[in-house]
Amino acid sequence: MLTLTTLTDPAFCPHSLNKYASLMISGNGYLGVRGTHEEAYTSQTRGMYLAGLYHRAGKNETNELVNLPDTVAIELQLDGEIFTLLAGEIVNWQRELNFADGELRRSVIWRSTAGNRFRIDSRRFASLDQLSLLGLQFSVTPLDAPAQINLSTGIDATQTNCGRQHLDEVSVRVYGEHILQGLYRTQDNAADVVISAFCQLSTASERCFTARNRRLNCHHSLAVPQGETVTLEKIVWVTHRHEQTVSQESFAKKAIVALEHCVAQGYEALLQQNTKAWETVWHRSRVTIDTEEKDDQQALDYAVWHLTAMTPAHDEHCSIAAKGLTGEGYKGHVFWDTEIFLLPYHLLTHPETARNLLRYRWLNLAGAREKARRHGWPGALFPWESAASGNEETPEFAAINIRSGLRQKVASALAEHHIVADIAWAVVTYWHATHDEAFMRKEGLALLIETATFWMGRATEVNGRLEIHDVIGPDEYTEHVNNNAYTNYMAWHNVSQALAFMQMFNHQETSFTPSAQRFLQRLWLPQANEDGVIAQDDTFLSKPVIDLQRYKAQAGKQTILLDFSRAEVNEMQILKQADVVMLNYLLPAHFTLQQCRANLAFYEPRTIHDSSLSKAIHGIVAARCGDIDTAYRFWRDGVKIDLGDDPHSSDDGIHAAATGAIWSGVIQGFAGLDMTDGELRLNPALPTSWQRIRFPLTWRNAQLEVDIENDTITLNSDEPVSLMLWGKPIVVSGRQCWQRKDFNVTEIGTATMEGSNES
Amino acid sequence: MLTLTTLTDPAFCPHSLNKYASLMISGNGYLGVRGTHEEAYTSQTRGMYLAGLYHRAGKNETNELVNLPDTVAIELQLDGEIFTLLAGEIVNWQRELNFADGELRRSVIWRSTAGNRFRIDSRRFASLDQLSLLGLQFSVTPLDAPAQINLSTGIDATQTNCGRQHLDEVSVRVYGEHILQGLYRTQDNAADVVISAFCQLSTASERCFTARNRRLNCHHSLAVPQGETVTLEKIVWVTHRHEQTVSQESFAKKAIVALEHCVAQGYEALLQQNTKAWETVWHRSRVTIDTEEKDDQQALDYAVWHLTAMTPAHDEHCSIAAKGLTGEGYKGHVFWDTEIFLLPYHLLTHPETARNLLRYRWLNLAGAREKARRHGWPGALFPWESAASGNEETPEFAAINIRSGLRQKVASALAEHHIVADIAWAVVTYWHATHDEAFMRKEGLALLIETATFWMGRATEVNGRLEIHDVIGPDEYTEHVNNNAYTNYMAWHNVSQALAFMQMFNHQETSFTPSAQRFLQRLWLPQANEDGVIAQDDTFLSKPVIDLQRYKAQAGKQTILLDFSRAEVNEMQILKQADVVMLNYLLPAHFTLQQCRANLAFYEPRTIHDSSLSKAIHGIVAARCGDIDTAYRFWRDGVKIDLGDDPHSSDDGIHAAATGAIWSGVIQGFAGLDMTDGELRLNPALPTSWQRIRFPLTWRNAQLEVDIENDTITLNSDEPVSLMLWGKPIVVSGRQCWQRKDFNVTEIGTATMEGSNES
Incomplete structure (x- = not known):
C-alpha cells in the first residue's frame, strides 16, 4: 500500500x-x-x-x-x-x-x-x-x-x-x-x-x-x-x-x-x-511535495482523495454536486463549479472522466434549449443549478425573508448566464488536453454551437455595437448589470471557438458563420484603462468604495449582509469574488501580465472572498504574475476552507470546488501549467517553503511525470510531447532534465505570459 | 390550589x-x-x-x-x-x-x-x-x-x-x-x-x-x-x-x-x-382514598389527570386515541377502548363529554354504513380503528413478516365486529346515566337501530337457529370462530335495546320490530354448563390446554408469539384477554354470581393478560364476586401497566384504556357501582389496606358525593336520587349516612348481584 x-x-x-x-x-x-x-x-x-x-x-x-x-x-x-x-x-x-x-x-x-x-x-x-x-x-x-x-x-x-x-x-x-x-x-x-x-x-x-x-x-x-x-x-x-x-x-x-x-x-x-x-x-x-509544511502534502492528498470520492466517474448521467456526496448543502445540485474548478483536475489525470462530465451537459442539452426558448432566446441556456435532468433546479424563490414575509425571485437562474460560456470553455479546454476528435465532432461541436447560438441571440444592439445586458457575473454581489466583463469576454470566446471548431471539422452551417463573425466583430469587450484595469461592468467603477477589512477578516461568512441589504451591497464596489481576476485566469492569452497585475491590485481590496471559489483563483493569477508569496498565502487560505479550525465550516458538506482549487493552485499556480490556448505550458516557481513537487500528467496520448526541484525540472514522457517551458518550446521524450538558468527568465512567470500574448 | x-x-x-x-x-x-x-x-x-x-x-x-x-x-x-x-x-x-x-x-x-x-x-x-x-x-x-x-x-x-x-x-x-x-x-x-x-x-x-x-x-x-x-x-x-x-x-x-x-x-x-x-x-x-399505600392515591390522580388530558372534550369530531395524545402508538387511532373503558368515567363525571364521544360515532355513521354495505351487510359496521372520519383505518395488511416477506390481511377490521355492539352498549349506558331524551331520540336511536340492523343481517341461519360466524371477540388470540359468546350476547343486547328504546320513544319502523323479535328469539346464546362455565365459542373448549405460567409472568409482552405462530396459538386454549369475563362485566344482569365466579376461575388460568385491557376487568368482576383481595391485586397490576418499573412500558404512549380502568376498578370494583340495567347500584367493599374512599358522581340531574369509610357510607345529593345500596333500594336527598350492618349482606357483593338477576 x-x-x-x-x-x-x-x-x-x-x-x-x-x-x-x-x-x-x-x-x-x-x-x-x-x-x-x-x-x-x-x-x-x-x-x-x-x-x-x-x-x-x-x-x-x-x-x-x-x-x-x-x-x-x-x-x-x-x-x-x-x-x-x-x-x-x-x-x-x-x-x-x-x-x-x-x-x-x-x-x-x-x-x-x-x-x-x-x-x-x-x-x-x-x-x-x-x-x-x-x-x-x-x-x-x-x-x-x-x-x-x-x-x-x-x-x-x-x-x-x-x-x-x-x-x-x-x-x-x-x-x-x-x-x-x-x-x-x-x-x-x-x-x-x-x-x-x-x-x-x-x-x-x-x-x-x-x-x-x-x-x-x-x-x-x-x-x-x-x-x-x-x-x-x-x-x-x-x-x-x-x-x-x-x-x-x-x-x-x-x-x-x-x-x-x-x-x-x-x-x-x-x-x-x-x-x-x-x-x-x-x-x-498523486501530487508529492517535499516541504517542512506537512499540512501542505495532506491538503493535496485530501484534495485528490475527495476529487475521486465526489466524482461519479461511472455514470455520465450525473455530475458533481457542490458538496460532492458529503452533505446536503446546495441540495446536491451541480453548478459551474464542475466545469471551471473540477474539470481541470480530471482533464489532466482522468480525461475519460472529464469526457463523462461534458457528456452530462450534452445529454441535458434538451433542457438547456427548452430554458432558452422559454425566455425567448435561441440556442442552449444551461440551468444555473441542475440535478439528474437538464432542468433548471434553482429554487424560483429565495428563502423567505422572515421579517417581511416576502420571497425574492432567485436572480441566479434568471441572469447568471455565464455558465453557458463556462461550459463552452470547458469543451475547448477538453479538446486541448485530449485532441479527442470523436467527442468534438459530436458532443463538442453540438455544445459549442448551441451555446454560441445562445449568446448571439442574447446580445442587444446598442448604438451600433452589441452589448450583453442584465446579467450577473460570478460576483453575485453585483446583480443585473450590463456588459459584465467576464460574461462578454467569455461569450466572445465561446462564439469564436465555435466558429474555429466548425472550420476545423468542416461543419457546414450556412447561417451560423456570418452571424458569428458579425457577433465577434461587434460585441463590446470592455477595454483596460491606462492602468490596465478592466471595468467589471458598465457602472461598477462609478459606485462608492467602503472599507471592507472587517468583512474580509470573516471571509466566507457573508457578514456584509448583516449590515447591508443585498440591494445596498449591489450599489457599492463590493465583490464576493473578482470577476475580472477570474477572467484573467480563464483566458490568459487575452491579457497582458501588466493588466493581470493591475486587476489583481485593483479588485482584491474590493473583494471580500465570501465565495469559496475566490481566493484560489487569486492565488493562481498571483503566481502567474510572479508573486509566489501572495499565491502561497491565498492557496493556504483556500486549504483552510474545509481543513481550517472552524468547527462548523463544513457541516453540510465539503466545498467541492475549493477541493479542485487546492489541486489547481499547485498545478496551475506553482507548476505554472496552462493549456488554455492549446499549448501545454509549464512555468514553475515553487513557494519558498517547498523544495520539490512531483506529479503525473495525462496529455493527449502521453503519460508524463513532472518533477520540479528548486530550479530543475525533470520530465518523463512515454510519448514525445511538445510544450513551452518557461516560455521556450521544448519536446520531451523519455526522461529529460532542464535547468531554469538555461532559460531567459528575468522574472518568474514573465516569459510564459508574454509568450501567451504573442500567440 | x-x-x-x-x-x-x-x-x-x-x-x-x-x-x-x-x-x-x-x-x-x-x-x-x-x-x-x-x-x-x-x-x-x-x-x-x-x-x-x-x-x-x-x-x-x-x-x-x-x-x-x-x-x-x-x-x-x-x-x-x-x-x-x-x-x-x-x-x-x-x-x-x-x-x-x-x-x-x-x-x-x-x-x-x-x-x-x-x-x-x-x-x-x-x-x-x-x-x-x-x-x-x-x-x-x-x-x-x-x-x-x-x-x-x-x-x-x-x-x-x-x-x-x-x-x-x-x-x-x-x-x-x-x-x-x-x-x-x-x-x-x-x-x-x-x-x-x-x-x-x-x-x-x-x-x-x-x-x-x-x-x-x-x-x-x-x-x-x-x-x-x-x-x-x-x-x-x-x-x-x-x-x-x-x-x-x-x-x-x-x-x-x-x-x-x-x-x-x-x-x-x-x-x-x-x-x-x-x-x-x-x-x-377526584377520587380520594385514605390508605397507607400512597401509590394508590397517586394512581387515581394520574388516571383522572390523563383522562382529562387525553379527551377532546371540546370537539365532537374526534374521539380518544388508544394512547391519548401522548405518543404515536396505534397511530393515534380510536378503538372500542373509548366506549368500553373510557366512557364510564365521563358518564359519571362529565356526561356532556360522554355525549360528545357518542356524537363522534353518530357523525361517522355514513362510513360505518358504507363499510357494512361493502361487505354485503345492512346497518352500520363501525371501523375497528378510526381516525378523523368514519372510515376504516386498520391497515389492510399487517406488518410484513420479515422472514417470509408475506403480509397477512389484518383480521380485526374484517372480523372484530363486536365494536358495533360495544357502541350500542355505550349508548344504552349513556341513557341510564343521563336520561338525555333529546340525544336518545336522535343520535341514540339512530345508533341503536343501525347497529341492531347490522347484527340482524350478520347472523346466519343454521339448523333453525341464528348463529354468528367467523368473528373475533375481544380475545384476539382466538380468530375466526363461530358463536363467540361475547359477540352473540352483546349482539342480542344490542338488538333488544334497540327494540326497547324504539318502543320507549314511539319510533315507528314497521319492518324492524318483527325482524328484531325473531332475531332475539332465535339467536343462539351459548349457555353455561353445569359448572357455570360458558364456552367462549363453538370450538374453544375442545382445544388443548398448555401451561402458560412463563407467559403470564411476562403479561403484556406477547412472548407467546416468540414460541408459537398465531395460527398455533389459535388452536390452543390461550387467551389474550377473557371474553366471557368481559361479558360478565358488561352485562352482569344476564349472569348469576356463581356463573361469574366459575368463568373467572375457568378462564383466568388460560389468560395471559397480554392485553392491557384484561386484568382491570378481571379485577372488577372479582370484586363483584366478593374476592376483594384478588380484585385489589388485579387493580395494582393494572396500575403498573404504565406506572410500573418497566422503563419501556410506555415509550410510544400511555395505555389510555388502562387509565380508564384504574378509575373504573375503584368505582365499579371497590365502590361496587353498577348501572348497566338502568338502576344505580352501589355495593362497596374496600380493599383491606384502604380505610376510605370519597368521590363525586354525576347521576342524571343530580350531583352526588359518595363517601365510603369502612362499613359506613355517606351520600350527599343535591337532588333526590333512588338507588340500590347493598341490594336494597334507598332514596338519597341531601346528606345521609348508612351502616352496612343494617343491610342483610351475608357475603360481599351477593346482595347486589342477586338483585341484578331478579330485574
Whole structure:
C-alpha cells in the first residue's frame, strides 16, 4: 500500500461532529456515507447519498440529493449502559481517514460511568472497486472485567433530509441468519433503492430481528470475558435504479447474490481490492511535495482523495454536486463549479472522466434549449443549478425573508448566464488536453454551437455595437448589470471557438458563420484603462468604495449582509469574488501580465472572498504574475476552507470546488501549467517553503511525470510531447532534465505570459 | 390550589426517557406535548399532537396522528459546552408532574465538565383554560462563576413520525423582537397548522433569528454574573383548521393577536387560569382514598389527570386515541377502548363529554354504513380503528413478516365486529346515566337501530337457529370462530335495546320490530354448563390446554408469539384477554354470581393478560364476586401497566384504556357501582389496606358525593336520587349516612348481584 498522509480528527468534540462527518466520508463517486460515529449524537447528521439520486419531497421544495436509510448506526450497551462518548471518560482516542484507501478508523479506550474500561474500535470504507459496497467493522473489548454486551444495528429508514422524506418503505426482509434487506421507492415512483446488509458477530450471541417504524434491526446480546474482543462485521450493498426493467423482487434478489459474493470474501479481502483500485488513482494523480509544511502534502492528498470520492466517474448521467456526496448543502445540485474548478483536475489525470462530465451537459442539452426558448432566446441556456435532468433546479424563490414575509425571485437562474460560456470553455479546454476528435465532432461541436447560438441571440444592439445586458457575473454581489466583463469576454470566446471548431471539422452551417463573425466583430469587450484595469461592468467603477477589512477578516461568512441589504451591497464596489481576476485566469492569452497585475491590485481590496471559489483563483493569477508569496498565502487560505479550525465550516458538506482549487493552485499556480490556448505550458516557481513537487500528467496520448526541484525540472514522457517551458518550446521524450538558468527568465512567470500574448 | 399527588421521574436515566415523556405530557385534550427534556437526547422522541389531526404520509401508510413541529427544544451552551445530562455531573435532580394543574417542573443542579455548577430549572404546562396555549419557562443560574450563556429555541419542523413527514412548510416569519411563527399545511392540502411562539429572556442579550432547513430559531447570547438567574419565557400558541374559510394569512394573523393577548398576561397568570380550570375538573371527578399505600392515591390522580388530558372534550369530531395524545402508538387511532373503558368515567363525571364521544360515532355513521354495505351487510359496521372520519383505518395488511416477506390481511377490521355492539352498549349506558331524551331520540336511536340492523343481517341461519360466524371477540388470540359468546350476547343486547328504546320513544319502523323479535328469539346464546362455565365459542373448549405460567409472568409482552405462530396459538386454549369475563362485566344482569365466579376461575388460568385491557376487568368482576383481595391485586397490576418499573412500558404512549380502568376498578370494583340495567347500584367493599374512599358522581340531574369509610357510607345529593345500596333500594336527598350492618349482606357483593338477576 502507498504511504500517504491521513486526516486526523484530533479529539471527540460535540461541536465538530458534522465537520468531520463531511471531511471523513466513505465515498467512491457512486455512494457517499457521512463519517458519523456509530453511536448516535443529537447534533450529528447522518447521511448516505447516491450520485444522481434526486427527488422532490413536496410543494415548495426542490429536487435534492436523497438522504438514504442509514446503515452506519450501532447502538451499543455495555453492562446496560448506553455507550456514548459524552458520558464516562475517554482514556484514549484515535480517529483518522487513511487517504491511501479511504478507510476510516477509530480506536477508543473508554471508561464507562460504572468505571470499567472498554476498547471500542471501528473501521469503514466504501469500495472503489465495487461501487455498491460499504464495509464496516466494529469491535468491543472489555478491558477490566467481563461484560454483558448488547449491540443493535441494521437499516434505519427514519432518516430524512432535515425532515423531508423522499422514500416509501416498500418492504423489509431478513434472509437466513445474517442478512437484512430494505426496499424503498421514491415517492414519485421513479426510482427504487435496495439496501442489503450482512451482520455477523465473531462470537455466538443471542440474536433477534425487529422491523418497526421504518427500522429493520438485528439485536445481539452476549457475555464477553475480560480481554476478549468481539467483532461485528457488517457488509452493506447499496443499489438503485431508475428503470424498472425487471421486477423489484428480482432486482432485490440480485443484490442478495452480490452481497453474498462479497461476504464470502470478508472485510479484509474486500478492503484489499479497494486499496488496489485506489493505488491506480494515486498512480495517475498523486501530487508529492517535499516541504517542512506537512499540512501542505495532506491538503493535496485530501484534495485528490475527495476529487475521486465526489466524482461519479461511472455514470455520465450525473455530475458533481457542490458538496460532492458529503452533505446536503446546495441540495446536491451541480453548478459551474464542475466545469471551471473540477474539470481541470480530471482533464489532466482522468480525461475519460472529464469526457463523462461534458457528456452530462450534452445529454441535458434538451433542457438547456427548452430554458432558452422559454425566455425567448435561441440556442442552449444551461440551468444555473441542475440535478439528474437538464432542468433548471434553482429554487424560483429565495428563502423567505422572515421579517417581511416576502420571497425574492432567485436572480441566479434568471441572469447568471455565464455558465453557458463556462461550459463552452470547458469543451475547448477538453479538446486541448485530449485532441479527442470523436467527442468534438459530436458532443463538442453540438455544445459549442448551441451555446454560441445562445449568446448571439442574447446580445442587444446598442448604438451600433452589441452589448450583453442584465446579467450577473460570478460576483453575485453585483446583480443585473450590463456588459459584465467576464460574461462578454467569455461569450466572445465561446462564439469564436465555435466558429474555429466548425472550420476545423468542416461543419457546414450556412447561417451560423456570418452571424458569428458579425457577433465577434461587434460585441463590446470592455477595454483596460491606462492602468490596465478592466471595468467589471458598465457602472461598477462609478459606485462608492467602503472599507471592507472587517468583512474580509470573516471571509466566507457573508457578514456584509448583516449590515447591508443585498440591494445596498449591489450599489457599492463590493465583490464576493473578482470577476475580472477570474477572467484573467480563464483566458490568459487575452491579457497582458501588466493588466493581470493591475486587476489583481485593483479588485482584491474590493473583494471580500465570501465565495469559496475566490481566493484560489487569486492565488493562481498571483503566481502567474510572479508573486509566489501572495499565491502561497491565498492557496493556504483556500486549504483552510474545509481543513481550517472552524468547527462548523463544513457541516453540510465539503466545498467541492475549493477541493479542485487546492489541486489547481499547485498545478496551475506553482507548476505554472496552462493549456488554455492549446499549448501545454509549464512555468514553475515553487513557494519558498517547498523544495520539490512531483506529479503525473495525462496529455493527449502521453503519460508524463513532472518533477520540479528548486530550479530543475525533470520530465518523463512515454510519448514525445511538445510544450513551452518557461516560455521556450521544448519536446520531451523519455526522461529529460532542464535547468531554469538555461532559460531567459528575468522574472518568474514573465516569459510564459508574454509568450501567451504573442500567440 | 388543591393539594394532589404528583408524579415523579426519580432520576435522569437514558433508558426511561420515553416512558416519562409519555407519562409527563402537557395536555388538555386539544394538544398533547410529550414530556421530553428541553435539551436533546438521541433516544428521546419528541412529539406534539393535536386531537383529530391525522394524515397519511405515503403509499403503504395509514392515517396517523401528525407529529407537529417541536417547540420544547432548547439548546443551551454554558461557556461553550453543550448542556447535556449525559456529561458532567448531576448534583441535584427533581422532576415532577403536578396533577393539580398539570405543570411539569424540573430543577437540576449540574456540574459542567469544566467543573462549574449551574442551576437549570424548567416549567411547562398546556393550558386547560385556553386549549391552544402552551407555556414554558426555562432558567439558568451560574452558581460558581460568571458564565457565557448561549440559548437557542424556536419552532423545529424537522420532526417526523418515525421518518414519515406530513407537513409542507408554507412559511416562517418573525414579528417584532420576540415572536416567531410557522405556517404548515398537510401534504394532502386538507389542513393548516399555525404555530406561533413568543420567546423573551429576562435579561438583555445579543439576539438573532435564523430560518433554515425547516427550523426557525431565536438565538440568545449573554454573559450572566455568578448567582444571577436568567429566565426564558416562551409562550406558544398552536392552532389548526380543516376548513379554509379565511385566507391562511388572516388565520395566521389571528394567532398572533391571541398569542399577544397571552403574552401580556405572562406565564404565572396564565398558569393560574389553567389551575382554575383544573380545579373544576378535580371538583367533579377526584377520587380520594385514605390508605397507607400512597401509590394508590397517586394512581387515581394520574388516571383522572390523563383522562382529562387525553379527551377532546371540546370537539365532537374526534374521539380518544388508544394512547391519548401522548405518543404515536396505534397511530393515534380510536378503538372500542373509548366506549368500553373510557366512557364510564365521563358518564359519571362529565356526561356532556360522554355525549360528545357518542356524537363522534353518530357523525361517522355514513362510513360505518358504507363499510357494512361493502361487505354485503345492512346497518352500520363501525371501523375497528378510526381516525378523523368514519372510515376504516386498520391497515389492510399487517406488518410484513420479515422472514417470509408475506403480509397477512389484518383480521380485526374484517372480523372484530363486536365494536358495533360495544357502541350500542355505550349508548344504552349513556341513557341510564343521563336520561338525555333529546340525544336518545336522535343520535341514540339512530345508533341503536343501525347497529341492531347490522347484527340482524350478520347472523346466519343454521339448523333453525341464528348463529354468528367467523368473528373475533375481544380475545384476539382466538380468530375466526363461530358463536363467540361475547359477540352473540352483546349482539342480542344490542338488538333488544334497540327494540326497547324504539318502543320507549314511539319510533315507528314497521319492518324492524318483527325482524328484531325473531332475531332475539332465535339467536343462539351459548349457555353455561353445569359448572357455570360458558364456552367462549363453538370450538374453544375442545382445544388443548398448555401451561402458560412463563407467559403470564411476562403479561403484556406477547412472548407467546416468540414460541408459537398465531395460527398455533389459535388452536390452543390461550387467551389474550377473557371474553366471557368481559361479558360478565358488561352485562352482569344476564349472569348469576356463581356463573361469574366459575368463568373467572375457568378462564383466568388460560389468560395471559397480554392485553392491557384484561386484568382491570378481571379485577372488577372479582370484586363483584366478593374476592376483594384478588380484585385489589388485579387493580395494582393494572396500575403498573404504565406506572410500573418497566422503563419501556410506555415509550410510544400511555395505555389510555388502562387509565380508564384504574378509575373504573375503584368505582365499579371497590365502590361496587353498577348501572348497566338502568338502576344505580352501589355495593362497596374496600380493599383491606384502604380505610376510605370519597368521590363525586354525576347521576342524571343530580350531583352526588359518595363517601365510603369502612362499613359506613355517606351520600350527599343535591337532588333526590333512588338507588340500590347493598341490594336494597334507598332514596338519597341531601346528606345521609348508612351502616352496612343494617343491610342483610351475608357475603360481599351477593346482595347486589342477586338483585341484578331478579330485574
